[in-house]
Amino acid sequence: MSESTIQIALVLPDLLGTYGDFGNAVVLEKRMTWRGIKAEIVPINYGQPVPDSCDIYVVGGGEDTAQTLAVKHLREHPGLQRAVTKNAVVLGVCAGIQIFGESFTRADNITHPGMGLIDSTSHAGGSRAIGEVLAEPADGLFEGVLTGFENHQGRTVLGPAARPLAHVKVGTGNDGSVEGAVQGRILCTYLHGPVLPRNPQLADLLIEWATGTKLAPLDLPAVSAMRAERVKAAS
Ligand SMILES: NC(=O)CC[C@H](N)C(=O)O
Numbered sequence: 305m306s307e308s309t310i311q312i313a314l315v316l317p318d319l320l321g322t323y324g325d326f327g328n329a330v331v332l333e334k335r336m337t338w339r340g341i342k343a344e345i346v347p348i349n350y351g352q353p354v355p356d357s358c359d360i361y362v363v364g365g366g367e368d369t370a371q372t373l374a375v376k377h378l379r380e381h382p383g384l385q386r387a388v389t390k391n392a393v394v395l396g397v398c399a400g401i402q403i404f405g406e407s408f409t410r411a412d413n414i415t416h417p418g419m420g421l422i423d424s425t426s427h428a429g430g431s432r433a434i435g436e437v438l439a440e441p442a443d444g445l446f447e448g449v450l451t452g453f454e455n456h457q458g459r460t461v462l463g464p465a466a467r468p469l470a471h472v473k474v475g476t477g478n479d480g481s482v483e484g485a486v487q488g489r490i491l492c493t494y495l496h497g498p499v500l501p502r503n504p505q506l507a508d509l510l511i512e513w514a515t516g517t518k519l520a521p522l523d524l525p526a527v528s529a530m531r532a533e534r535v536k537a538a539s
Pocket residue numbers: 364365366367368371397398399400455456457458459
């Protein structure tokens with residue numbers, strides 16, 4: 305591959321891939337390829353070093369034990385943290401938002417250090433948040449309602465350096481009020497589905513950050529129909 309190929313690191317899919325979140329990497333790769341932008345997915349499995357040279361890093365959801373193993377590995381091999389200092393684009397989903405923060409306290413009441421990438425802490429809520437979510441974009445960050453599926457016990461509190469991705473209309477998100485986080489070029493959400501097939505506007509935002517290019521819209525009727533169906537199901 306040439307140097308101009310956008311590399312999408314699929315981070316620990318063997319630990320953080322329970323909910324099909326690898327689909328986020330596939331969507332990024334496809335939406336770039338369809339527009340003539342060269343892109344490739346670089347899977348990084350548990351036990352492998354984490355490169356700091358990729359353009360986009362995609363981290364998915366997982367159970368408490370898996371995410372604890374994952375954060376230990378990512379702290380021992382801090383390639384993603386180095387990449388952030390070089391302006392890499394990062395998507396973190398569910399366990400992702402929790403391990404990117406300063407710390408997370410699991411349902412067993414044990415607190416683990418996070419990666420310190422975003423100004424947040426997470427703790428276990430009294431109940432699991434499960435179901436469809438609808439949220440309105442915060443600060444006009446992207447177009448169109450955010451749709452997805454959540455399944456998590458953790459709740460996340462943002463500090464002043466992180467801002468919400470969206471405002472919850474249906475479901476729980478971080479805390480029943482706001483959903484996700486944005487800090488620099490790190491974008492986090494609690495939403496599966498996976499989130500990028502459901503929300504192509506979010507995929508294009510990440511691609512625009514990574515390429516520095518304003519993208520022309522891609523009209524995919526099957527995606528619009530799926531979004532409409534999911535939004536209706538949640539309403
Ligand atoms: N879906 C997930 O990634 C779950 C994250 C975390 N283990 C929780 O339950 O809160």
